[in-house]
Amino acid sequence: xxxxxxxxRIVSISLGKIYNSRVQRGGIKLHKNLLVSLVLRSARQxxxxxxxxxxxxxxxxxxPAPPPQQPGEPAAGPPAGWGEPPPPAARASWPETExxxxxxxxxEAPRVGDAVPAATVTGVGDVPQGGEADxxxxxxxxxxxxxxxxxxxxxDPAGGWGVFPLGSRAARRPCxxxxxxxxxxxxxxxxxxxxxxxxxxxxxxxxxxxxxVCPRKxxxxxxxxxxxxxxxxxxxxxxxxxxxxxxxxxxxEDDDAEEMETxxxxxxxxxxxxxxxxxxxxxxxxxxxxxxxxxSGPEAAEPGQICCDKPVLRxxxxxxxxxxxx
Amino acid sequence: xxxxxFSKYLPIQExxxxxxxxxxxxxxxxEFNHTGELLATGDKGGRVVxxxxxxxxxxxxxxxxxxxxxxxxxxxxxxxxxxxxxxxxEKINKIKWLPQQNAAHSLLSTNDKTIxxxxxxxxxxxxxxxxxxxxxxxxxxxxxxxxxxxxxxxPMDLMVEVSPRRIFANGxxxxxxxxxxxxxxxxxxxxxxxxxxxxxLAITDRSFNIVDIKPANMEDLTEVITASEFHPHHCNLxxxxxxxxxxxxxxxxxxxxxxxxxxxxxxxxDPSNRSFFSEIISSVSDVKFSHxxxxxxxxxxxxxxxxxxxxxxxxxxxxxxxxxLRSKLCSLYENDCIFDKFECAWNGSDSVIMTGxxxxxxxxFDRNTKRDVTLEAxxxxxxxxxxxxxxxxxxxxxxxxxxxxxxxxxxxKKILHTAWHPAENIIAIAATNNxxxxxxxxNSEMH
Numbered sequence: 162x163x164x165x166x167x168x169x170r171i172v173s174i175s176l177g178k179i180y181n182s183r184v185q186r187g188g189i190k191l192h193k194n195l196l197v198s199l200v201l202r203s204a205r206q207x208x209x210x211x212x213x214x215x216x217x218x219x220x221x222x223x224x225p226a227p228p229p230q231q232p233g234e235p236a237a238g239p240p241a242g243w244g245e246p247p248p249p250a251a252r253a254s255w256p257e258t259e260x261x262x263x264x265x266x267x268x269e270a271p272r273v274g275d276a277v278p279a280a281t282v283t284g285v286g287d288v289p290q291g292g293e294a295d296x297x298x299x300x301x302x303x304x305x306x307x308x309x310x311x312x313x314x315x316x317d318p319a320g321g322w323g324v325f326p327l328g329s330r331a332a333r334r335p336c337x338x339x340x341x342x343x344x345x346x347x348x349x350x351x352x353x354x355x356x357x358x359x360x361x362x363x364x365x366x367x368x369x370x371x372x373x374v375c376p377r378k379x380x381x382x383x384x385x386x387x388x389x390x391x392x393x394x395x396x397x398x399x400x401x402x403x404x405x406x407x408x409x410x411x412x413x414e415d416d417d418a419e420e421m422e423t424x425x426x427x428x429x430x431x432x433x434x435x436x437x438x439x440x441x442x443x444x445x446x447x448x449x450x451x452x453x454x455x456x457s458g459p460e461a462a463e464p465g466q467i468c469c470d471k472p473v474l475r476x477x478x479x480x481x482x483x484x485x486x487x
Numbered sequence: 488x489x490x491x492x493f494s495k496y497l498p499i500q501e502x503x504x505x506x507x508x509x510x511x512x513x514x515x516x517x518e519f520n521h522t523g524e525l526l527a528t529g530d531k532g533g534r535v536v537x538x539x540x541x542x543x544x545x546x547x548x549x550x551x552x553x554x555x556x557x558x559x560x561x562x563x564x565x566x567x568x569x570x571x572x573x574x575x576x577e578k579i580n581k582i583k584w585l586p587q588q589n590a591a592h593s594l595l596s597t598n599d600k601t602i603x604x605x606x607x608x609x610x611x612x613x614x615x616x617x618x619x620x621x622x623x624x625x626x627x628x629x630x631x632x633x634x635x636x637x638x639x640x641x642p643m644d645l646m647v648e649v650s651p652r653r654i655f656a657n658g659x660x661x662x663x664x665x666x667x668x669x670x671x672x673x674x675x676x677x678x679x680x681x682x683x684x685x686x687x688l689a690i691t692d693r694s695f696n697i698v699d700i701k702p703a704n705m706e707d708l709t710e711v712i713t714a715s716e717f718h719p720h721h722c723n724l725x726x727x728x729x730x731x732x733x734x735x736x737x738x739x740x741x742x743x744x745x746x747x748x749x750x751x752x753x754x755x756x757d758p759s760n761r762s763f764f765s766e767i768i769s770s771v772s773d774v775k776f777s778h779x780x781x782x783x784x785x786x787x788x789x790x791x792x793x794x795x796x797x798x799x800x801x802x803x804x805x806x807x808x809x810x811x812l813r814s815k816l817c818s819l820y821e822n823d824c825i826f827d828k829f830e831c832a833w834n835g836s837d838s839v840i841m842t843g844x845x846x847x848x849x850x851x852f853d854r855n856t857k858r859d860v861t862l863e864a865x866x867x868x869x870x871x872x873x874x875x876x877x878x879x880x881x882x883x884x885x886x887x888x889x890x891x892x893x894x895x896x897x898x899x900k901k902i903l904h905t906a907w908h909p910a911e912n913i914i915a916i917a918a919t920n921n922x923x924x925x926x927x928x929x930n931s932e933m934h
Contacts, residue, residue: 171763174820187576188574188575196766199767200766207763415669477669
């Protein structure tokens with residue numbers, strides 16, 4: 162799970178770099194952007210190839226504040242326009258932006274204004290019990306309304322929300338089903354929307370059974386990439402022998418999660434509040450200690466690599482199942 | 488022998504370090520000329536500063552010649568490409584000296600797009616006693632001229648004049664990362680991310696493209712050229728490094744377009760070290776032929792490697808510069824430090840190699856004794872006659888008194904550019920906007 166978080170974080174950081182490179186003096190640096198796109202590709206592969214419920218957390222959480230303007234979708238890889246600098250970044254925009262409206266179809270509840278999600282986000286740990294469903298809906302909807310970003314951005318407590326959406330959106334399909342390896346690795350710039358096996362208006366119809374699938378798929382294992390950059394000996398982005406250790410535990414987690422289900426929407430709120438601030442926390446030491454006690458096991462606990470809170474991981478599963486239920 | 492000598496480096500003179508006038512003017516390149524008499528630095532503001540070593544003074548035979556500012560000039564200005572709406576930075580990426588062929592010195596300086604040939608001349612005499620002009624140069628009233636005199640050359644204060652003799656423009660679409668003068672002294676090459684061009688020093692309106700790795704479809708781009716250099720003796724050979732960590736040796740006799748390499752030097756990746764950032768840290772940031780021409784030195788993010796031209800499978804030597812950063816790659820990616828391009832340098836006898844690191848540290852590795860040392864370029868360590876003290880970075884475990892812990896390293900203080908005198912144990916270290924010159928105390932003869 163941490164790999165997914167780490168990968169997610171790296172994806173968003175990478176996208177931020179590509180975005181910022183467009184305004185740098187001297188024009189786009191081809192070398193640096195190429196390297197960033199390679200990292201982005203690896204992280205994305207890791208992120209997508211592990212179809213576990215954590216995936217869903219990233220998705221909707223993605224976005225109170227995508228870079229408000231269109232060019233906020235910098236290409237993940239060298240877009241076609243790289244032939245001559247500057248590349249027209251808007252060209253290779255993440256395809257996910259189009260189907261966003263579809264996602265709104267997924268969530269049935271009436272839209273709530275941004276005010277609510279904003280409050281949700283800023284209220285770290287404060288869980289308004291009333292209107293939770295609405296808040297959750299709103300949070301969910303926020304992914305769909307990328308252009309409403311401005312307000313959200315200002316209130317973003319975790320700072321990194323701004324860049325998250327792209328990464329998360331990139332990682333998700335509208336139906337919410339995991340991409341799991343269907344994504345041809347060689348196409349960093351073009352997330353093949355088309356390759357999604359699910360119909361656009363799906364989610365009720367297909368809980369692409371990730372919760373159920375997940376334990377099994379995890380057993381198959383090793384997918385999903387190693388601790389970002391952690392050279393834990395023997396672990397690589399594509400094979401993680403130690404991951405096997407965590408699978409039974411994770412499976413157990415899933416079971417617990419399904420029990421909690423959508424009833425525990427309060428968790429959703431707290432997830433939004435606390436999780437990403439933890440993800441973006443940079444203190445290596447703190448991150449490491451948090452990891453120690455995780456059910457997910459000791460893996461990849463290199464200083465500086467993993468920075469997420471305990472609550473994140475615990476809450477992730479109920480969130481994902483809730484999403485699925487939506 | 489080399490290591491014991493350089494463990495006793497000290498600042499060459501008082502008044503160090505030289506600080507660039509504007510704090511924002513970070514030194515971007517450092518290069519000794521072929522005799523070591525001149526040292527050129529380029530900075531981010533497009534300026535070139537040349538230092539000259541004073542001849543050894545008779546009064547103090549034991550003190551070696553010191554370096555003083557010889558000339559300063561503005562080499563490049565910021566430009567704007569209106570067609571592409573691109574600003575072209577004036578930062579000097581590389582300076583290369585031409586071998587001296589007459590009284591004048593010449594050097595090539597380049598920014599991202601344009602290479603310029605500068606001629607540096609001295610004037611220490613001026614003619615006096617013109618018949619038609621007076622001292623200020625105004626025409627004389629002819630009626631006052633009653634006799635003819637022969638103008639004579641009178642000594643004057645030394646004046647160093649710099650003039651641009653050639654401007655090699657519009658040769659590159661991408662950013663130029665290196666230039667290298669050929670041993671034939673007539674041609675030179677310039678490399679950008681995807682192409683390498685061969686120029687004649689006297690011809691500015693055309694160049695020959697000798698390497699082109701641009702794919703037909705830019706989406707298929709997987710690697711770029713990061714550095715290139717001509718062989719020091721064989722004018723037909725050159726090497727270029729890639730972002731994938733490979734080196735390609737090319738022979739210009741083989742074909743007009745050297746896309747096909749003569750030799751490919753590549754080390755298989757260690758799978759146990761695989762991470763998200765493997766590709767970034769394997770990208771070669773600098774490549775340098777040894778003076779002998781037998782070896783090549785490459786620098787990637789964490790190591791320096793020595794390659795034998797006769798062995799393509801792997802380097803013959805690998806030295807860890809700062810392996811303690813391996814577990815911090817994610818943070819270094821975030822703060823962009825992982826993209827820093829460190830250079831590397833040989834000493835004159837190819838027995839010691841040097842490269843920079845963070846916290847104003849630089850490292851030297853003795854190839855013979857396999858010993859290494861970490862030194863720091865800082866004002867505190869730059870008191871004259873104060874020998875540089877070896878530093879140590881501790882990575883947990885036992886910590887000695889003066890050790891620096893990894894977490895307290897200052898990543899904003901990076902030494903990217905270093906240069907070694909071609910004949911003596913004198914080194915030039917660029918630390919952000921400060922230039923340090925250190926000299927071996929024990930003896931400055933090269934061993």
